[in-house]
Amino acid sequence: MKFTVLKENLNQGLNFINRVAGKNLTLPILNNILISVEKNFLNLSATDLELGIKYWSLIKTEKEGKITVPAKILSSFINLLPEDKINLELKNQIININCQDYQTKIKGLSAEEFPIIPKIEGSNFIELNCNNFCNGLSQVVDFVVLNQNRPELSGVYFNFKKNNLTLATTDSFRLAEKVLSFEEKINQDFSFILPQKSVREIINIFSEKEGKLRFYFSQNQVLFEYLMTETPHPQVQIISRVIEGEYPDYQGIIPKKYEVQAVLSKEKLLNHIKTAGIFSGKTNEVKIKLTPQKEGIEIFSQNSESGENQSFLQGQIKYNSSPKEMEVSFNYRFIIDGLLNIKEPEVIFELNGEDGPAALKPKTDTSYIYIVMPIKSI
Amino acid sequence: MKFTVLKENLNQGLNFINRVAGKNLTLPILNNILISVEKNFLNLSATDLELGIKYWSLIKTEKEGKITVPAKILSSFINLLPEDKINLELKNQIININCQDYQTKIKGLSAEEFPIIPKIEGSNFIELNCNNFCNGLSQVVDFVVLNQNRPELSGVYFNFKKNNLTLATTDSFRLAEKVLSFEEKINQDFSFILPQKSVREIINIFSEKEGKLRFYFSQNQVLFEYLMTETPHPQVQIISRVIEGEYPDYQGIIPKKYEVQAVLSKEKLLNHIKTAGIFSGKTNEVKIKLTPQKEGIEIFSQNSESGENQSFLQGQIKYNSSPKEMEVSFNYRFIIDGLLNIKEPEVIFELNGEDGPAALKPKTDTSYIYIVMPIKSI
Numbered sequence: 157m158k159f160t161v162l163k164e165n166l167n168q169g170l171n172f173i174n175r176v177a178g179k180n181l182t183l184p185i186l187n188n189i190l191i192s193v194e195k196n197f198l199n200l201s202a203t204d205l206e207l208g209i210k211y212w213s214l215i216k217t218e219k220e221g222k223i224t225v226p227a228k229i230l231s232s233f234i235n236l237l238p239e240d241k242i243n244l245e246l247k248n249q250i251i252n253i254n255c256q257d258y259q260t261k262i263k264g265l266s267a268e269e270f271p272i273i274p275k276i277e278g279s280n281f282i283e284l285n286c287n288n289f290c291n292g293l294s295q296v297v298d299f300v301v302l303n304q305n306r307p308e309l310s311g312v313y314f315n316f317k318k319n320n321l322t323l324a325t326t327d328s329f330r331l332a333e334k335v336l337s338f339e340e341k342i343n344q345d346f347s348f349i350l351p352q353k354s355v356r357e358i359i360n361i362f363s364e365k366e367g368k369l370r371f372y373f374s375q376n377q378v379l380f381e382y383l384m385t386e387t388p389h390p391q392v393q394i395i396s397r398v399i400e401g402e403y404p405d406y407q408g409i410i411p412k413k414y415e416v417q418a419v420l421s422k423e424k425l426l427n428h429i430k431t432a433g434i435f436s437g438k439t440n441e442v443k444i445k446l447t448p449q450k451e452g453i454e455i456f457s458q459n460s461e462s463g464e465n466q467s468f469l470q471g472q473i474k475y476n477s478s479p480k481e482m483e484v485s486f487n488y489r490f491i492i493d494g495l496l497n498i499k500e501p502e503v504i505f506e507l508n509g510e511d512g513p514a515a516l517k518p519k520t521d522t523s524y525i526y527i528v529m530p531i532k533s534i
Numbered sequence: 535m536k537f538t539v540l541k542e543n544l545n546q547g548l549n550f551i552n553r554v555a556g557k558n559l560t561l562p563i564l565n566n567i568l569i570s571v572e573k574n575f576l577n578l579s580a581t582d583l584e585l586g587i588k589y590w591s592l593i594k595t596e597k598e599g600k601i602t603v604p605a606k607i608l609s610s611f612i613n614l615l616p617e618d619k620i621n622l623e624l625k626n627q628i629i630n631i632n633c634q635d636y637q638t639k640i641k642g643l644s645a646e647e648f649p650i651i652p653k654i655e656g657s658n659f660i661e662l663n664c665n666n667f668c669n670g671l672s673q674v675v676d677f678v679v680l681n682q683n684r685p686e687l688s689g690v691y692f693n694f695k696k697n698n699l700t701l702a703t704t705d706s707f708r709l710a711e712k713v714l715s716f717e718e719k720i721n722q723d724f725s726f727i728l729p730q731k732s733v734r735e736i737i738n739i740f741s742e743k744e745g746k747l748r749f750y751f752s753q754n755q756v757l758f759e760y761l762m763t764e765t766p767h768p769q770v771q772i773i774s775r776v777i778e779g780e781y782p783d784y785q786g787i788i789p790k791k792y793e794v795q796a797v798l799s800k801e802k803l804l805n806h807i808k809t810a811g812i813f814s815g816k817t818n819e820v821k822i823k824l825t826p827q828k829e830g831i832e833i834f835s836q837n838s839e840s841g842e843n844q845s846f847l848q849g850q851i852k853y854n855s856s857p858k859e860m861e862v863s864f865n866y867r868f869i870i871d872g873l874l875n876i877k878e879p880e881v882i883f884e885l886n887g888e889d890g891p892a893a894l895k896p897k898t899d900t901s902y903i904y905i906v907m908p909i910k911s912i
Contacts, residue, residue: 229812229840236809250841257848258809262841431614431636434607462607463628463640470635 157193157221157246161213163237163255169200169211170231172361172392176209177202177227183271185224190270191244191251192222197389201273202227207354208273208395209361214386221246222267229262273395276379281370282316284338286382290363292323292334293355295497295524300352301327308401311349315403316342326406330490331527332497333410349403350378354396361392410527411513413476414506416446418453419519420471422503426495428469432457433488435465441531442488444507448479453505457488484510485531491516494526535571535599535624539591541615541633547578547589548609550739550770554587555580555605561649563602568648569622569629570600575767579651580605585732586651586773587739592764599624600645607640651773654757659748660694662716664760668741670701670712671733673875673902678730679705686779689727693781694720704784708868709905710875711788727781728756732774739770788905789891791854792884794824796831797897798849800881804873806847810835811866813843819909820866822885826857831883835866862888863909869894872904 170189178187183205190201198215201208223246233253234242243254246264253260293312301309315322319341324333358380362369365382372379376397384391432442437459445454452471458464484507494516495503502519516526548567556565561583568579576593579586601624611631612620620633624642631638671690679687693700697719702711736758740747743760750757755775762769810820815837823832830849836842862885872894873881880897894904 226840233809233812233843236805236812238805257846258806258843259845260809260813260841260843263839427614427616428636431611431638434611434614435638461641462604463638465611465636465638467637468635 157191157223157251158218158244159193159198160216160218160241160243161198163234163239163242165213165215166198166242167231167234169198169213170227170234172211173200173202173209174227174231175357175360176204176207180204185265185269185271187226187228188224188265188270189227189230190222190224190267192267193217193220195220201270203271203273205271206351206397207357208393209357210273210390210393210395212384212389212391214384223249223251223264224267224270225251225262225264233260233262274377276372276374276377276395278372278374281372281381282338282340282342283368284321284336284371286362286365286367286369288336289369290359292336292523294359294363295334296323296325296332297352297355297359298493298497299325299327299330299332302352307399308349308403311351311399312355313347313349313403315345315347317345318342324403324406326404326409329487329529330494331406331409332494333406333525335523346373347403348373348378349399349401350396351399354394358394361394409513410525411506411508411515414515415476415509415512416479416482416507417474417476418446418471418505418507419474420453420469420503420505422495422498422501424469425503425505426492428455428467429488429491429495431455431467432465433492435459435463436488437461439531440487440489441485442491444484444486446473446482446507448475448481482507482509484514486514486528487531490528494528497526498524535569535601535629536596536622537571537576538594538596538619538621539576541612541617541620543591543593544576544620545609545612547576547591548605548612550589551578551580551587552605552609553735553738554582554585558582563643563647563649565604565606566602566643566648567605567608568600568602568645570645571595571598573598579648581649581651583649584729584775585735586771587735588651588768588771588773590762590767590769592762601627601629601642602645602648603629603640603642611638611640652755654750654752654755654773656750656752659750659759660716660718660720661746662699662714662749664740664743664745664747666714667747668737670714670901672737672741673712674701674703674710675730675733675737676871676875677703677705677708677710680730685777686727686781689729689777690733691725691727691781693723693725695723696720702781702784704782704787707865707907708872709784709787710872711784711903713901724751725781726751726756727777727779728774729777732772736772739772787891788903789884789886789893792893793854793887793890794857794860794885795852795854796824796849796883796885797852798831798847798881798883800873800876800879802847803881803883804870806833806845807866807869807873809833809845810843811870813837813841814866815839817909818865818867819863820869822862822864824851824860824885826853826859860885860887862892864892864906865909868906872906875904876902 180186192199198213200211237255245252313324321336370381380394382392432455435457443456500518506515558564570577576591578589615633623630627642691702699714748759758772760770810833813835821834834844878896884893
């Protein structure tokens, strides 16, 4: 193996794949990345057996070959090199790196010992807009629950139907749902659950990218692929296993109507809830109160140790039936989590009494909804 | 106690004094800050018994009084309030806070229980330039050693002589010294050792300030004071105990000459040393090598597990006597620490053989020197 690569390209690839290397402690080879040179492509791969990432770069190849090297050492070293060409050459399992006045040798391990990252057969793919897809994922990714008894709740639910993709998560206290649409219509509806970690990596790697992402699907694996701009060759691939199991039928939890609806400034509501949170004590409980004559909501909290807080936030209030007083308790952190995923300046907050699920959604964008259960009174 | 204060002023004060509140776990009252209102001044105080911070702000007073309240609750609450006037009123040990649509009560504890922060008698002070003083402190503050057997090494040595202030620290592996000058000439030389924590607070609080800082000194305490711009009244005071003991006579360690001197780019040297550090293994050892014919230094490191690195850095080399080959080992982290405290683009690196102390200093500024001992060969 002997080739020349630009520092910038090698560094970018290492930054992508490094995120998954070295996270599995039981199998030391997983601390390494696989470097392989074939034709005029360099390919870097890393895997933790659940999730694999592959990166390709165009290079000047003198000799093909492959080796694995410790990910951490290689990437911290390459990161410090000057912005220039780097020459790499494999001699007796040792990779020799030359760049300007630097000469370095890193000990490798045979490529044979590296686990095979599964491939997906078939050529059918769906094209997704990188930016919309990643933004949608980030609006739901936080609300999974890592519970071994209910593995199906530990990932993001993907539901492809005609030309819509619905993303959903729930940890049984709150639920988030985002609907995205894509251009082509698919022949057969399908769904799967993707581990939270894989979703986070998709967001990290693809959210800065422009254009389209290709999505391939098989029984147990999914693959997300981004192409090079210079040539129709993949630049980055993320291959992940899917979680076995049936996603719960959560649609019933989303309330179809509301008892009272408040349209509020998002930033102000966030601030009022945070302020109330300071006095909420160990239960994190804050109370939202509506009084028919008042054009806004009141927020209360109190705590025998430190004190109490009350504040009023103006807004447009609409009752579904005859106006009546209402007081609902929430974990203030759950309200904050929902608000932080809404990007519009105004939010709709819908309440359904002291036991019914409440909803937070952007004022105009109907594609996102966040449901939160009240704290039940004893 | 009843007064009105601008959120901005109260918030600034809380940010200053909060840093010292709540760090002493044995005495719960120290989690509180003392709020006291006298004439048209609000005074906030906090202490950990070693270090006290006081802040004053001009306010509209309706009634004088004092109380202590939990620092963390008050400051996180005030921080979230809108930028407006805040009304505070004490009723039965409870502080009532009103600001726009927020009404809050925070439980207090009697001011009688709060420890007295010592005062310094006398009116003699030395005026120091805030910016220069804080920059100088930050160039030495890191190199103390928190060793109970040698408490005198756990602080920064201040030595006032004529119109010079010398600041020094050493952890016995390296030593940093900075000389500052001030305008007036003092009558009697004096010196003391200030705890590292107090020095860090001085840097944090005063480094953003313009103009002069007043320094007062007594047997066991020192006081740093910054005045308000509106009126000649203190705005912030830091009162700290000094460390008992004699500072070691470190001057003998600073080499008076060198065997070889290299003038190098600071950024490049930093990068070369970091790169070598990756392959230095557990000892952190990197080797610096000088060869008479070469106009620069070579940097080596190797490690049986991961590999090895060598690089060459160009520079102007000057030998004191007849040129000879030299190889010196250092802990690479110590070299990095020294370089990070030099703000000039070029540094002077002076070596005194494999056992002699080496020096790093800015190329033109003679007021700073950093000494580092080599790793002794077995």
